[in-house]
Amino acid sequence: MSMSPCIDETHSNLGEEEDDDQFDGPSIDESVSILEDHNPSIPAVSSKISIKRDHKGLGLYVANHDIEFGDVVLEEKPFAHTLFTNYCQDYCRYCLKRLRKKVTTSISCPECHAVMYCDQNCQQSDYHQIICRAGLGSLQDPTAKLVCEILARAIKETSLARYIDKDRADHVREWYSDYLSICRLSSSPQVSPETVQLSKEIAAKLKDSCSPLNENDIIELIQLHFQQMEVNKVFLKESSYELDMKSMDEEVESIGLAIYPTLSLINHSCKPNVFLFFYGKKAIIRSSRKIENGGEIFICYGPSFSKDSYKDRQSELRNFYHFDCECECCKDKLESPQIGYKCFDCKGSMIVNKCDSTGNCLSCKTISENLGKRIDDVEQAASNIPIGRRVFEEFNLDEAVQILSKNYNILDDNLYRTNRILLQSRQYLYECLAMMGHFEMAHKLCKMNVNATRDIFGEESVDYLVQMISFLSLKCNYIEDISDEDLTTAQKEAEELENLINEELHRLKRLSGYVDQALNQNANDVNDDETEGGFQKEVNTLLSLKRRCWALSNLDDGRNDPKAED
Numbered sequence: 077m078s079m080s081p082c083i084d085e086t087h088s089n090l091g092e093e094e095d096d097d098q099f100d101g102p103s104i105d106e107s108v109s110i111l112e113d114h115n116p117s118i119p120a121v122s123s124k125i126s127i128k129r130d131h132k133g134l135g136l137y138v139a140n141h142d143i144e145f146g147d148v149v150l151e152e153k154p155f156a157h158t159l160f161t162n163y164c165q166d167y168c169r170y171c172l173k174r175l176r177k178k179v180t181t182s183i184s185c186p187e188c189h190a191v192m193y194c195d196q197n198c199q200q201s202d203y204h205q206i207i208c209r210a211g212l213g214s215l216q217d218p219t220a221k222l223v224c225e226i227l228a229r230a231i232k233e234t235s236l237a238r239y240i241d242k243d244r245a246d247h248v249r250e251w252y253s254d255y256l257s258i259c260r261l262s263s264s265p266q267v268s269p270e271t272v273q274l275s276k277e278i279a280a281k282l283k284d285s286c287s288p289l290n291e292n293d294i295i296e297l298i299q300l301h302f303q304q305m306e307v308n309k310v311f312l313k314e315s316s317y318e319l320d321m322k323s324m325d326e327e328v329e330s331i332g333l334a335i336y337p338t339l340s341l342i343n344h345s346c347k348p349n350v351f352l353f354f355y356g357k358k359a360i361i362r363s364s365r366k367i368e369n370g371g372e373i374f375i376c377y378g379p380s381f382s383k384d385s386y387k388d389r390q391s392e393l394r395n396f397y398h399f400d401c402e403c404e405c406c407k408d409k410l411e412s413p414q415i416g417y418k419c420f421d422c423k424g425s426m427i428v429n430k431c432d433s434t435g436n437c438l439s440c441k442t443i444s445e446n447l448g449k450r451i452d453d454v455e456q457a458a459s460n461i462p463i464g465r466r467v468f469e470e471f472n473l474d475e476a477v478q479i480l481s482k483n484y485n486i487l488d489d490n491l492y493r494t495n496r497i498l499l500q501s502r503q504y505l506y507e508c509l510a511m512m513g514h515f516e517m518a519h520k521l522c523k524m525n526v527n528a529t530r531d532i533f534g535e536e537s538v539d540y541l542v543q544m545i546s547f548l549s550l551k552c553n554y555i556e557d558i559s560d561e562d563l564t565t566a567q568k569e570a571e572e573l574e575n576l577i578n579e580e581l582h583r584l585k586r587l588s589g590y591v592d593q594a595l596n597q598n599a600n601d602v603n604d605d606e607t608e609g610g611f612q613k614e615v616n617t618l619l620s621l622k623r624r625c626w627a628l629s630n631l632d633d634g635r636n637d638p639k640a641e642d
Contacts, residue, residue, distance in 0.1 A: 110360065111151040117250045120152035120338035125373065127251055127341065133262055135343045136373040143367040149350060150339060150361040155258055156203075156225035157312060157334035157357055160218055164191045167331060170198035172312070172357045188213030203228040210281040220274055222309060222333045223301045224282075230255045231285050257337035263303035265398055275299045307397050308340040309333045313354050334359075345374035345403040346381040346389050374403070381405040381412050382496065387429040411438070413532050416492030417450070425492040450490060454497075457486040461501045468508045477512065480505040494528045503546075510550055515557050519550035538587065544580050545617055548573065552621050559628060567629050574625040577618050584611055584618070 113123040124147075126139040136150075143149060159167055167174050168182070169191040175182050181195045187208030193199040206228040207213055207221075215221050234255055251257055279294040286294050312332040336359050342350075350361045350373055367373065377397060379389040386409045393401050404410075416425030417435060424439025428447055435444040464479030484501045491498040506521040526543045533539040551573055559566035 109151060111148050118252075118338060120251075120253055120336075121150050122148065125149055128372075133343075134341050136338075136341050138367050138369055138371045138373070140369065142369050143363045145363055145365055147363045148360060149363055149373060150342075150359070152253055152336045152338050152359050154310075154334035154336050154357055154359070155253055155255070156222060156229055157332060158218060158221040158225050159191070159312075159332040160330070161190075161216060163331045166192075168192060168194040168198050169204060170194075170202040172315070172331075174314075185213070190214070203232050206231060206285060210285060212278065212281055217274070218333050219302065219305050219309065220278070222305055222335060223298060224278060226255075226258060226301055226335060227278075227282060227286075227298070230258075231282075251338055251341065253337050258304070258335065259300070261304045261308050261337065261340050263300060264306035265303075266306075267299060267303055271302045272299065275302060305333075305335065308335060310336055310339065310352075310359065312357070315354050315356055339375075342373050342375045344377040344393070344397070344401065346376065346379060346384075346401060346405045347403065348374045348376040348380075350375055381410065382414050383412075385415060385427050385429050386411060388431050391431040413492075413494040414496040416495055417447075417454070418490055418492050425494070453486060454490050457483040458497050458501070461487075461497075461504060464508075465504050468504070468511070473508060473512050477505070477508050480508055493524075494532050499525050499528055506550070510553065513557075515550055515554035519547060519554050522547045522550050536583070536586065541580065541583055541587065541614070544576075544583075545614060548577055548580065548621055549617070552624055555628065556624070559631075563631065567631070570625040570628040574622060574629070577622045577625065581615070581618055584615060587611070 111122060115121050115123045115125055118125065118127060121136065122143075124138055124141045124143055125136050127134055128137045129135070157172075159169060159172075165175075169185070170193055173194055175192055175194070183193050183196065183199060185191045185193070185199070185204060185208060187205055190213060191204060193202070203225065204213075207215075207224045212224050215224065275295050275298040278298050279291050283289075283291050283294055289297075310333065311330040312334050314329060314331060334357065339352075339359055339361065342361075349363060349365055349367050349371075351364050352359060352361050352375060354360070361373075361375070377393070379392045379401075381389070384392070386406060389406060390401060393399060400406075411427045413425065415427065416438070417428045418424075419426040419437040419440060419442060421442050422437060422440040424437050426435045426437040426442075426444065428435040428451060430451055433446060433448040433451060435447050436442070437444075460479060460483040464476050464483065467479060468476035480501070484498075484505050487495075487498050487501050502521050502525055506518040506525075509515075509521070510518040522543070526540070526547050529537075529540050529543045551569075555566050555569045555573065
């Protein structure tokens with residue numbers, strides 16, 4: 077189960093160092109478990125989860141109890157992992173802590189000097205030296221590096237001989253994060269001549285470490301691991317330290333590859349019911365919606381309903397994972413409202429298939445061909461939006477707004493109003509405009525995102541709530557901005573805004589049940605520390621906006637008189 081089929085080692089370094097601290101971000105203590113009840117037979121998963129086999133093979137299923145939104149269902153350290161070459165100097169190879177440039181205790185591998193460690197403890201705990209001593213430290217291919225890391229740990233911890241010809245089709249009730257579980261994983265049916273040759277080269281260098289296996293057995297084992305990694309490798313991401321309402325679909329930079337034996341059992345859906353994030357090198361999986369007793373756990377391998385057309389999803393999964401997807405979205409050939417291009421004939425939503433540059437309009441049914449240039453234009457503009465965002469984060473606002481507005485206009489000309497890329501680019505633009513003090517334009521652009529989000533997810537959704545809170549904040553800034561020149565209009569709009577804020581507090585109550593007390597209090601008397609629960613930040617934001625509206629509504633008309641103001 078690979079989280080993405082594409083490997084890119086060309087990423088730039090993430091940010092500049094600002095001080096002399098060794099590590100970036102909070103301290104990572106992977107010994108602390110956030111999984112409350114472990115299944116004793118499958119220690120990496122919740123006691124509510126069991127292994128089951130069906131026509132797809134092994135999978136993880138809910139047993140005994142329903143799983144609620146946000147529940148942790150899996151927590152697992154990798155059996156092996158490797159960093160992409162361009163990140164080897166930025167992260168500790170063993171624990172994946174991010175290293176600062178100005179460090180005092182970090183050290184390099186004494187054999188290859190290509191990887192770094194926090195300190196001697198991490199270096200001595202690692203299996204990497206086995207690879208270096210075998211003369212494989214200079215490998216560049218990340219999958220080959222991961223295969224070598226698997227073998228290095230297996231060599232150090234167990235005898236490889238007992239795993240040759242292991243029947244991987246066993247009906248299993250137990251599953252541990254060990255080498256036996258690695259050998260039982262499914263594998264790609266295909267192997268390239270290049271992989272065969274690379275397997276022979278690696279075996280020749282590791283044969284002395286793999287005694288009593290002969291070289292042919294070692295080649296067979298290495299080749300098996302290459303085929304397994306083809307469909308089971310996971311792309312490591314930077315650590316997440318908190319789960320909030322905006323982070324679940326956020327795309328994060330990949331820094332390396334890993335293999336998680338239990339996580340690899342989870343089957344694919346283009347519309348998954350769990351999501352994955354990382355804490356150090358530990359993988360954490362939480363439910364993204366309620367999963368009823370007996371239901372299967374699904375994760376997304378890469379192609380997804382919210383980002384890809386049906387034809388593109390099937391093409392990518394067939395090419396990289398060698399199966400035809402039969403998830404709930406693909407059975408009915410469903411298309412997401414978040415991927416549509418704008419039909420030039422009727423302005424409706426046109427689904428574009430990148431695999432063959434064709435498109436079909438969902439409204440007027442027009443079939444379009446030769447859309448390659450239009451796809452390229454959109455992808456180029458979409459790739460420029462993060463550049464504008466980085467310039468914005470560096471507070472070069474004039475340059476940022478030029479980059480963002482130019483590329484947003486290209487996307488707005490080509491993409492349908494509910495397209496997720498268009499909504500993201502518009503958000504970055506209105507946030508930049510707001511930072512520059514252009515609140516009127518910013519809140520109008522944000523309102524467009526509110527309307528589109530409502531049409532996609534409905535008003536009783538977290539996505540709509542998040543967008544509405546952004547809109548209300550910008551609208552409040554705009555009202556305060558005009559109050560000096562037209563207090564009467566500002567006070568009227570503040571009263572209307574307060575009503576909208578109350579509506580969102582009621583929506584929060586329906587979504588979470590955490591805000592009964594907040595709804596019954598005068599906003600001017602509420603202490604931010606009094607609200608609790610998973611939506612605390614959102615409740616406090618709304619109450620703060622309510623106080624500002626209340627203060628504006630109760631200003632004396634003498635507000636326009638400088639003497640009265642003094």
